[in-house]
Amino acid sequence: MRIETAEFVRASGNAAELIEDGAPQVAFAGRSNVGKSSLLNRLLGRKLAHTSSTPGRTQTVNWFRIDRRYWFVDLPGYGFARRSREAREKWAEVVDTYLRRESGPRLVVLLVDSAVGATRLDQEAARYLDALGVERMVAATKIDRVKRGARAGRLAEIRRDLGFADGTEIVPVSTTSGEGVRELWKHIADFLAGPVPSQKGKERQQRNAQDDGTGIPG
């Protein structure tokens, strides 16, 4: 997919700062250090999101406006033990509020580290997303770290550990080799082309036509 414009717009540290403009949103969720920000950069072909080998780099809900038409949303990672209890509660609050908000179509890309496999927290995250009824897909990151011969087995393991049916697709990706990036874009493009927003979403879009909620003119 060819991206004309991509810009960082906002880092939301609390629920009041979330953007609700009715535009489609593709959100990246997953354990801290799983490679959310790296993947977002790779998909966009630009280094917009900050990445780090130290877990806990992204601590806010970060908004990137793509082609003035939709959002990429970089979520803070879960399972970062060194964070204070207060910080963890804050995380849960802002992410939970984000996921429960209705603001136009949304796809959550849940990332699971293919070198690590699905952890208990990944299982909880998958169940949580399904309980909320959000549209989600799973991508297995850092596939370059798994030997080719072991990849199919690892993906099957992740599928099973997440409690998914046998045929459920998991897209293996690597930001270092670029594997799977086109495949993932196909899923995102399908979502973006997908069914028209619900009537509620449309109404909201109309209401927000003048003010897109970003605080940025145009």
Ligand SMILES: Nc1nc2c(ncn2[C@@H]2O[C@H](COP(=O)(O)OP(=O)(O)OP(=O)(O)O)[C@@H](O)[C@H]2O)c(=O)[nH]1
């Ligand atoms: N080998 C390999 N390493 C990767 C890949 N993607 C990301 N990494 C590394 O994984 C580490 C974490 O990447 P980030 O993109 O910052 O992870 P994150 O999920 O955004 O982490 P938080 O912001 O802390 O939640 C970095 O050291 C990256 O270089 C990949 O495809 N392959």
Ligand SMILES: [Mg+2]
């Ligand atoms: Mg990050």
